[in-house]
Amino acid sequence: MNRSFKSIRSARSLASLASAANLALTVVAGAAALLAGACAPDKMPFPEGETHTFATLNEDGSAKPDGLAVSAHDLNLGYQSYTRYCYACHGVKGDGHGPASYGLRPPPRNFTLGIFKFARLRSSDELPNDADLKYIVKNGLHGSAMLAWDIPDEELGRVLNYIKTFAPQKWEKTKKNGDHVKTLEVFEAPADPWASKEVEAIARGQELYHLKAECLNCHPSYLGKEDLFKLSTVAAKREPDTFKAIGGFRDDPHGSVAKDSAEYAVRLLPPDFTFNQVRSIHPGSEINDLFRLISFGVYPIMPAWKGSLEDKDIWAIAHYVKSLIDLRSNPAAAAKLKDGFEAQKGFEIPKAPEPAPVVDATPTDTAPADPKATGARKDDPKAVDPKAKDPKTSGVKKAPVTQ
Ligand code: HEC
Numbered sequence: 001m002n003r004s005f006k007s008i009r010s011a012r013s014l015a016s017l018a019s020a021a022n023l024a025l026t027v028v029a030g031a032a033a034l035l036a037g038a039c040a041p042d043k044m045p046f047p048e049g050e051t052h053t054f055a056t057l058n059e060d061g062s063a064k065p066d067g068l069a070v071s072a073h074d075l076n077l078g079y080q081s082y083t084r085y086c087y088a089c090h091g092v093k094g095d096g097h098g099p100a101s102y103g104l105r106p107p108p109r110n111f112t113l114g115i116f117k118f119a120r121l122r123s124s125d126e127l128p129n130d131a132d133l134k135y136i137v138k139n140g141l142h143g144s145a146m147l148a149w150d151i152p153d154e155e156l157g158r159v160l161n162y163i164k165t166f167a168p169q170k171w172e173k174t175k176k177n178g179d180h181v182k183t184l185e186v187f188e189a190p191a192d193p194w195a196s197k198e199v200e201a202i203a204r205g206q207e208l209y210h211l212k213a214e215c216l217n218c219h220p221s222y223l224g225k226e227d228l229f230k231l232s233t234v235a236a237k238r239e240p241d242t243f244k245a246i247g248g249f250r251d252d253p254h255g256s257v258a259k260d261s262a263e264y265a266v267r268l269l270p271p272d273f274t275f276n277q278v279r280s281i282h283p284g285s286e287i288n289d290l291f292r293l294i295s296f297g298v299y300p301i302m303p304a305w306k307g308s309l310e311d312k313d314i315w316a317i318a319h320y321v322k323s324l325i326d327l328r329s330n331p332a333a334a335a336k337l338k339d340g341f342e343a344q345k346g347f348e349i350p351k352a353p354e355p356a357p358v359v360d361a362t363p364t365d366t367a368p369a370d371p372k373a374t375g376a377r378k379d380d381p382k383a384v385d386p387k388a389k390d391p392k393t394s395g396v397k398k399a400p401v402t403q
């Protein structure tokens, strides 16, 4: 049995207690997987001659309407590898309820839904290509029980094809004309325009993060209140009162806003980049991974910015978020950042100047009764207090008249 985990790539991955707990659970899961592999039933799920046809792309990127046909032989091999490596968490039925799944947070993915967080999906009709899925499995998801799996490419391909059989409504779907649906194109990041302009990229990214892209509506704000106000009113020329809607002024501007997620059966907390681990952002390829993640979002809980922001701006945000991630290995700098928030905690939005008093220009020669003084509506003659006729006792004022 050639089961191996890729070594954890950086000491940082082990930094938080949460990840240590996950690691312990993973060891348990690993033991269960080994056991399962040893006692794998001989009966194979796919009878000889059966074929399953999945959504795919041709290598040249063109549509392949007849899909990718996989033989029972290959699916049975995929099943065996799945049982060995993945079943303990993802379960016999692929529903995420394997024997080692209990108590795991986040829970293992339910493959029967055919949806994925980090595979660039932007709608429930889309399907990832194998390259995206392989990237996820080979690199793992930091801070979760999903470690990096060093499985030979061909074998991993068979495991992934087997996983597709858990969601035939997605992967084996055909259109009205009988064509199979396509998977997403293979992703290629455009060139990073900020390559030698790190400082400018971070400054631009910081502004976008806190303003136009509104990342701080879910993730923490990394500017003190006053700095945020200045950025908003000076840089973006906002009116002071429209600024109130900005996330930086929510009750806990430097915390995250948890999102309920029926798809993933758990509440998800958008990470604080200076503290939490980021699952699909890998040491050494952070900027590229961030560009991909911000472009496509986290389906369906974090929106995609591709199309609503230019690539250049998405790259700038990637550089800025990377600079925040780097603070995890620099606690002194992270503490200094947070001290800055404290110093600006009491900042209040300056009040807009009082508007000039409004002058009533209605011409009138009968002074209306003051309803406050009489307790009566002036259009109801019976209700009018006779005393109200005496301006001295009723407090009736003459309306200012300008003619
Ligand atoms: C120790 C438990 C465990 C094992 C074993 C395991 N996984 Fe996972 N896997 C998880 C968890 C937990 C998640 C969810 C992480 C999250 O939601 O952030 C996950 C998520 C995934 C995802 C979804 C990624 C996305 O973008 O949504 C895929 C695909 C996946 N695993 C494939 C595999 C494959 C293939 C194997 C076997 C080679 C495997 N896993 C083994 C725990 C495990």
Ligand code: HEC
Binding pocket: 117, 118, 209, 213, 214, 215, 216, 217, 218, 219, 259, 268, 269, 270, 271, 277, 278, 279, 280, 281, 290, 293, 294, 298, 301, 302, 303, 305, 317, 321
């Ligand atoms: C509507 C809320 C929302 C907004 C707005 C939002 N995010 Fe997120 N983001 C989330 C949630 C929820 C997660 C956690 C996903 C998980 O761990 O399952 C997340 C995760 C992330 C991650 C970590 C991904 C990983 O691999 O673990 C990054 C990086 C990120 N967001 C960046 C951004 C940036 C940059 C912006 C602004 C351009 C942004 N987000 C806007 C909700 C949001």
